[in-house]
Amino acid sequence: MNGTQNLTKPVAAKTDANAPLSNRRDWKYFNEKLAELRVNDVENIIARGRLLIEAKEELEPGSFEAVVERHFDLSYARKLRIIAAHPIISHRSHANALPPSPETLYLLTTLPAALLREKLADGSSINPRLERKDVAQWRKAARGEVTVDGTTIKRKPSLTEKLKAAEAEVEGLKAKLAGKDDGSLFDLKNDSVQHIAEVIAANISEGKAADLARAIPEAVKQLKRKRQRPAG
Numbered sequence: 001m002n003g004t005q006n007l008t009k010p011v012a013a014k015t016d017a018n019a020p021l022s023n024r025r026d027w028k029y030f031n032e033k034l035a036e037l038r039v040n041d042v043e044n045i046i047a048r049g050r051l052l053i054e055a056k057e058e059l060e061p062g063s064f065e066a067v068v069e070r071h072f073d074l075s076y077a078r079k080l081r082i083i084a085a086h087p088i089i090s091h092r093s094h095a096n097a098l099p100p101s102p103e104t105l106y107l108l109t110t111l112p113a114a115l116l117r118e119k120l121a122d123g124s125s126i127n128p129r130l131e132r133k134d135v136a137q138w139r140k141a142a143r144g145e146v147t148v149d150g151t152t153i154k155r156k157p158s159l160t161e162k163l164k165a166a167e168a169e170v171e172g173l174k175a176k177l178a179g180k181d182d183g184s185l186f187d188l189k190n191d192s193v194q195h196i197a198e199v200i201a202a203n204i205s206e207g208k209a210a211d212l213a214r215a216i217p218e219a220v221k222q223l224k225r226k227r228q229r230p231a232g
Contacts, residue, residue: 030051035071042095045083046089049084049090052077053084083109088116099129101131107136
């Protein structure tokens, strides 16, 4: 049975005769109210989300989806409910500063609360002309460092991110190895000392690396002595 067919026999939440009126509203009520809230200003966007929250609580599964799909898709309805339920975005005091865009408002709900409050408090970052791309940049920055009240908070990388970084390093070494004709891990003439040291440390045991560090100065001394010997 599709969404339209569901609406031919709408089902409201099961209630008794003494239930409050707000708990006895049927699909027609929500359908009409959604039709009235078509204007995309901040107040209407939030009101639409609140109405959808109430509809989801009061209508039986199937009726709710059918009503929603008369106006927009379920994914969009979910975003509206999240906007309306957000304690900062839905607060009346911020209405004049917010952009009248459901998609931008939804992205704002994904910001850390401390960062969102900071952007609202500065009086200019969040304004009616704010676009999704601006919020996307804040989200990207929030993954690295966030400054709150003058204090920089660094986000620690997750285990997944650490693993990806390690895999990228391994792939880089493989690519470097594949590009060398002699199959060596580094180029003694062209690679930096730091890179050579890192490659050696990554490919031998710690003990062997320490022995190598001690052996190199001695090998240099022997080479100097050999060069200084008079020809026999």
